[in-house]
Amino acid sequence: MSDGLNMSRRIRRTPYTDRVEKAGVRGYSVVNHMLLPKAYSTTVEEDYWHLREHVQIWDVSCQRQVQIEGPCAEELIQLMTPRNISKATMGDCLYLPIIDGNAGLINDPVMIKLSENKFWLSIADSDVLLYATGLALGRELDVEVSEPDVSPLAIQGPKAEDLLANIFGNHIRNIGFFKYGWVSFEGTKQLIARSGYSRQGGFEIYLNGSHLGAALWETIWDAGQRFNIKPGCPNLIERIEGGLLSYGNEMTRENNPFEIGLGKFCSFENNVDYIGKSALSKIAKQGVDREIRGVLFDGSPCPTCATPWAVTVGTAEVGKITSAIWSPRLQGNVAQALILLSFGTVGQRVTVKLPDGTKRRGKISLLPFD
Amino acid sequence: MSDGLNMSRRIRRTPYTDRVEKAGVRGYSVVNHMLLPKAYSTTVEEDYWHLREHVQIWDVSCQRQVQIEGPCAEELIQLMTPRNISKATMGDCLYLPIIDGNAGLINDPVMIKLSENKFWLSIADSDVLLYATGLALGRELDVEVSEPDVSPLAIQGPKAEDLLANIFGNHIRNIGFFKYGWVSFEGTKQLIARSGYSRQGGFEIYLNGSHLGAALWETIWDAGQRFNIKPGCPNLIERIEGGLLSYGNEMTRENNPFEIGLGKFCSFENNVDYIGKSALSKIAKQGVDREIRGVLFDGSPCPTCATPWAVTVGTAEVGKITSAIWSPRLQGNVAQALILLSFGTVGQRVTVKLPDGTKRRGKISLLPFD
Numbered sequence: 001m002s003d004g005l006n007m008s009r010r011i012r013r014t015p016y017t018d019r020v021e022k023a024g025v026r027g028y029s030v031v032n033h034m035l036l037p038k039a040y041s042t043t044v045e046e047d048y049w050h051l052r053e054h055v056q057i058w059d060v061s062c063q064r065q066v067q068i069e070g071p072c073a074e075e076l077i078q079l080m081t082p083r084n085i086s087k088a089t090m091g092d093c094l095y096l097p098i099i100d101g102n103a104g105l106i107n108d109p110v111m112i113k114l115s116e117n118k119f120w121l122s123i124a125d126s127d128v129l130l131y132a133t134g135l136a137l138g139r140e141l142d143v144e145v146s147e148p149d150v151s152p153l154a155i156q157g158p159k160a161e162d163l164l165a166n167i168f169g170n171h172i173r174n175i176g177f178f179k180y181g182w183v184s185f186e187g188t189k190q191l192i193a194r195s196g197y198s199r200q201g202g203f204e205i206y207l208n209g210s211h212l213g214a215a216l217w218e219t220i221w222d223a224g225q226r227f228n229i230k231p232g233c234p235n236l237i238e239r240i241e242g243g244l245l246s247y248g249n250e251m252t253r254e255n256n257p258f259e260i261g262l263g264k265f266c267s268f269e270n271n272v273d274y275i276g277k278s279a280l281s282k283i284a285k286q287g288v289d290r291e292i293r294g295v296l297f298d299g300s301p302c303p304t305c306a307t308p309w310a311v312t313v314g315t316a317e318v319g320k321i322t323s324a325i326w327s328p329r330l331q332g333n334v335a336q337a338l339i340l341l342s343f344g345t346v347g348q349r350v351t352v353k354l355p356d357g358t359k360r361r362g363k364i365s366l367l368p369f370d
Numbered sequence: 371m372s373d374g375l376n377m378s379r380r381i382r383r384t385p386y387t388d389r390v391e392k393a394g395v396r397g398y399s400v401v402n403h404m405l406l407p408k409a410y411s412t413t414v415e416e417d418y419w420h421l422r423e424h425v426q427i428w429d430v431s432c433q434r435q436v437q438i439e440g441p442c443a444e445e446l447i448q449l450m451t452p453r454n455i456s457k458a459t460m461g462d463c464l465y466l467p468i469i470d471g472n473a474g475l476i477n478d479p480v481m482i483k484l485s486e487n488k489f490w491l492s493i494a495d496s497d498v499l500l501y502a503t504g505l506a507l508g509r510e511l512d513v514e515v516s517e518p519d520v521s522p523l524a525i526q527g528p529k530a531e532d533l534l535a536n537i538f539g540n541h542i543r544n545i546g547f548f549k550y551g552w553v554s555f556e557g558t559k560q561l562i563a564r565s566g567y568s569r570q571g572g573f574e575i576y577l578n579g580s581h582l583g584a585a586l587w588e589t590i591w592d593a594g595q596r597f598n599i600k601p602g603c604p605n606l607i608e609r610i611e612g613g614l615l616s617y618g619n620e621m622t623r624e625n626n627p628f629e630i631g632l633g634k635f636c637s638f639e640n641n642v643d644y645i646g647k648s649a650l651s652k653i654a655k656q657g658v659d660r661e662i663r664g665v666l667f668d669g670s671p672c673p674t675c676a677t678p679w680a681v682t683v684g685t686a687e688v689g690k691i692t693s694a695i696w697s698p699r700l701q702g703n704v705a706q707a708l709i710l711l712s713f714g715t716v717g718q719r720v721t722v723k724l725p726d727g728t729k730r731r732g733k734i735s736l737l738p739f740d
Contacts, residue, residue, distance in 0.1 A: 004397035005375035006408040007676045009692050010495055010618030011399065027374035029381065030400040033495065033618060038376040101507055106500065125380055125403065127497035130476065131504040137471055137645055138508015248380030248403060275507055306377045322379050 011035060014061035015151045015213025019221070023231040031062035031125045040231050045328045047230070048237045051200055055159035056232030057220055060197070060204070061151035065120040066109070066128045070143035073117050076136055079274050080106075080128075082257065084267040088113045093178040093193050096121070097257040097265055098128060103280040104253035105260065106131060108245070110195065112180060112206075120206070122152065124247035135275075149210050155220060156202035159227040164203055167223050168192070172203070185219075186212055197234045199242035199368065236325045240334045243294070243367030249323050250292060250336050256280065258288045259338060261367075290319065293344050294369050295335040297352045297362030301326030302333045310353045311337055311362075318343040321352060327369075333360070334369055381405060384431035385521045385583025389591070393601040401432035401495045410601050415698045417600070418607045421570055425529035426602030427590055430567070430574070431521035435490040436479070436498045440513035443487050446506055449644050450476075450498075452627065454637035458483045463548040463563050466491070467627040467635055468498060473650040474623035475630065476501060478615070480565065482550060482576075490576070492522065494617035505645075519580050525590060526572035529597040534573055537593050538562070542573070555589075556582055567604045569612035569738065606695045610704045613664070613737030619693050620662060620706050626650065628658045629708060631737075660689065663714050664739050665705040667722045667732030671696030672703045680723045681707055681732075688713040691722060697739075703730070704739055 005011070005028055012034040014020075020037050027039035037059050042050070050056065068076055078085055081096040082103075088094050094111040098121075107128045109121040121128055132145045155164055164172050168183040172192060175181045180193035183205070191206040207216055221229065245251060251260045257280070258266070268281055295311060308320035319339035327334045335352070343350070348364040375381070375398055382404040384390075390407045397409035407429050412420070420426065438446055448455055451466040452473075458464050464481040468491075477498045479491040491498055502515045525534055534542050538553040542562060545551045550563035553575070561576040577586055591599060615621060621630045627650070628636070638651055665681060678690035689709035697704045705722070713720070718734040 003375055003395060004409065005373055006397050006399045007674045008399065008616075008619055009676055009678065010616065011676075013676055025373060027376050029376045029378065039374065100503060127500050130497050130501035133470060134501040134504025134506075135508045136504075138505045140508075246378070246380065249378055304377045306379055306381075306383055308379065 005030070014059055015207065015210040016059040016061060016153065016217050019214060019217040020059050020231065025231070032064045032123065032127070034062040034064065036060065036062045037231070037233050039233070042230070044236060044325070047232055048235050048328065050230055051157050051198060051232060051235050051238055053158065054228040054230065055155060055157040055163050055224060056230050057217065057224065058154035058156060058232050058234070060154045063122045063152045064129070065122055065148055065150045065206070066132055067118070067120055067146045067148045068132060068143055069118040071117060072141035072143040073119055076132060076141050076143050077111065077119055077121070078272065079135060079139075080132065082266040082274055082277065082280055084269060084272045085111065086272070090115065091179050091181070093180055093195055095178070095265065097262045098131070099257065099276040099280065100253060101276050101279065103256040103276040103283055105247070105251045105255050105257065106253065108247050108251070108262070112191070112193070120148075120150070122206075126247065148208065150206050150208050151210060151213060152204045152206050153216060153220070154196045154202060154204045156196045156198045156232070157200050160202035163220070163224050163227045163229065164192070167219060186215060188212065197244060198238055199244070200238065236323070237327050237334070240323055240325060240336055241327060241330070241369040243369070245292065245336070246323065255338070256283050256288065258283055259290055259292065261292050288341070290338045290340050291344055292367060293319070293337055293339040294365035294367045295321060295337045295350065295352065295362050296330065296365050296369070297333045297335065297360040299333065299360045302354060302360070305335070307355070309355065311339065312351045312353065313343050313349070318350065330369065336367065339364060375400070384429055385577065385580040386429040386431060386523065386587050389584060389587040390429050390601065395601070402434045402493065402497070404432040404434070406430065406432045407601070407603050409603070412600070414606060414695070417602055418605050418698065420600055421527050421568060421602060421605050421608055423528065424598040424600065425525060425527040425533050425594060426600050427587065427594065428524040428526060428602050428604070430524045433492045433522045434499070435492055435518055435520045435576070436502055437488070437490055437516045437518045438502060438513055439488040441487060442511035442513040443489055446502060446511050446513050447481065447489055447491070448642065449505060450502065452636040452644055452647065452650055454639060454642045455481065456642070460485065461549050461551070463550055463565055465548070465635065467632045468501070469627065469646040469650065470623060471646050471649065473626040473646040473653055475617070475621045475625050475627065476623065478617050478621070478632070482561070482563070490518075490520070492576075496617065518578065520576050520578050521580060521583060522574045522576050523586060523590070524566045524572060524574045526566045526568045526602070527570045530572035533590070533594050533597045533599065534562070537589060556585060558582065567614060568608055569614070570608065606693070607697050607704070610693055610695060610706055611697060611700070611739040613739070615662065615706070616693065625708070626653050626658070628653055629660055629662065631662050658711070660708045660710050661714055662737060663689075663707055663709040664735035664737045665691060665707045665720065665722065665732050666700065666735050666739070667703045667705065667730040669703065669730045672724060672730070675705070677725070679725065681709065682721045682723065683713050683719070688720065700739065706737065709734060
């Protein structure tokens with residue numbers, strides 16, 4: 001973090017922003033034209049240790065929902081993704097790559113099937129709303145594409161389940177990983193999923209109704225006191241170590257799903273028809289020459305990776321680091337990088353070139369890091 | 371400005387960011403997933419006076435270009451906008467509302483016709499790239515939609531013409547308002563338009579080739595010294611006074627072009643076919659009940675408008691302010707607001723409710739302010 005963020009209506013506040021400010025927010029990112037809190041009073045390292053032991057409340061309203069509803073809803077979503085969604089059932093959260101005609105990644109949302117004709121795509125940072133709208137209009141599909149008033153609040157960390165069972169009842173303990181259920185709150189029914197952008201376990205409440213934001217935050221905050229709750233946010237150390245990828249960082253439209261480890265979500269069955277299928281089939285047959293890997297490198301804590309850093313072996317550039325940070329647990333810098341497969345073996349020695357021109361010794365690691 | 375902005379690759383740097391940092395940037399906004407410098411060492415008021423008298427260099431790379439190329443390029447753009455683009459010629463910059471099926475505003479770019487089959491849309495803050503891609507795929511149009519490596523640099527203020535004529539030659543003086551021409555720079559041909567997000571006059575150079583960013587900035591910076599050049603950015607006081615609207619602030623998909631004063635860009639001719647035409651025709655026939663107005667209100671300098679503020683007359687809410695700031699020239703707070711037409715007469719007395727609950731006396735004004 002370095003410079004200030006200028007506020008305006010265009011950088012949308014969330015139903016929780018008042019509470020986030022009260023909790024002492026110091027820094028934000030901007031995702032989907034909305035504020036994502038990224039720093040409170042503690043350091044990213046303190047937050048990391050806390051997240052691994054206790055429970056945190058995260059304003060992730062910026063995970064906007066693209067609601068697709070109508071007789072052609074499933075057809076439209078299938079058009080956008082190589083993942084076969086025909087077997088999805090109510091209760092499932094499905095991680096989906098969305099690709100363009102060249103198999104380039106447009107987004108990697110989580111799909112929630114609310115009924116046979118109604119779905120939410122919980123998106124990363126690109127306007128899937130406009131892509132889906134354009135496609136639906138172009139194909140003249142009988143479907144409505146909209147952004148509902150739904151603002152996810154994440155409760156993450158090992159104590160999340162106990163905290164939420166305490167508030168909403170023990171039935172939430174039965175929700176499986178990447179499944180969703182329902183809770184009652186102030187006379188409304190709210191969707192709750194066992195999911196979230198950390199590897200420490202937890203839930204996301206897809207709050208439907210901005211006017212309930214303050215009450216939901218306060219309820220969880222108050223009940224969370226005996227679980228040592230703190231305000232938090234996606235933690236860069238934990239995310240990189242955990243192998244969680246970030247759209248716009250590890251993947252852009254320059255990348256296809258196979259490079260990013262999403263090949264398992266690509267279907268080539270005859271009955272699954274989507275945009276980019278022929279381009280993706282070709283890639284699947286030819287294979288890719290680079291893949292996502294971890295890189296662990298030495299020296300003092302590295303700066304923020306705001307443009308990709310070259311990874312070299314001898315004189316050859318073998319990849320690019322796209323996210324990196326010092327890990328206090330591994331006592332080294334951890335990074336995610338696209339690496340040429342021929343240099344992607346675990347333990348491969350590499351050199352990392354930092355923006356100031358200095359070089360660091362590193363080695364290839366699996367993701368997630370141990 | 372208040373809180374920090376967390377950096378990552380996803381919030382893209384521009385070809386000028388290194389120079390912007392050297393020039394002492396203190397604050398940013400994020401537009402189209404890219405940094406927009408918003409504050410340097412001086413106050414917004416100092417910048418305002420300077421912009422009105424001298425010349426400034428603005429990094430507006432975030433005005434990304436959506437390039438649409440191919441036999442169906444014009445057809446695709448016409449589909450997206452109610453403005454009749456059939457008479458556009460090379461050399462024109464055309465301001466275009468882009469609307470959805472309900473006539474809701476998706477963006478308000480400037481179109482540049484590069485050849486019969488190649489156009490740029492210089493966009494505000496929404497992923498028109500994805501909307502156009504979706505539409506083109508859905509309609510199976512023979513067209514390529516891409517984001518070229520083009521990063522506009524704006525030179526704004528009354529001395530902009532003298533400065534740029536000094537660097538690139540006197541022929542740039544012949545470029546008319548919202549027209550473009552070409553300049554030579556380091557062996558390349560670069561597009562230059564008489565345009566920009568201020569009312570003080572100036573140009574935008576659509577730099578094609580990131581590697582030339584530092585050199586272009588330095589060239590203008592050095593030559594600008596004798597014109598008292600300063601680094602700057604779209605100035606909120608000047609923008610509001612000048613009646614320049616901001617997508618995401620004054621208009622969203624909740625608004626149609628007629629409310630925002632863009633009715634003059636809406637064609638209903640038989641040969642102009644676009645998405646949302648029937649919805650827009652209906653609105654044109656029925657008329658709108660609210661329109662954009664200026665509001666001048668008293669009291670001390672107002673805070674940042676991050677969520678719309680109610681404007682009332684008696685007990686009735688008659689509109690919402692979406693942008694506001696203290697004007698040192700008018701010695702009052704200037705604002706832009708959507709106002710019910712029946713209360714939109716110039717001089718109408720209104721009350722403005724600030725987020726802290728206090729009320730200010732104000733009156734309706736024309737845009738631009740005198």
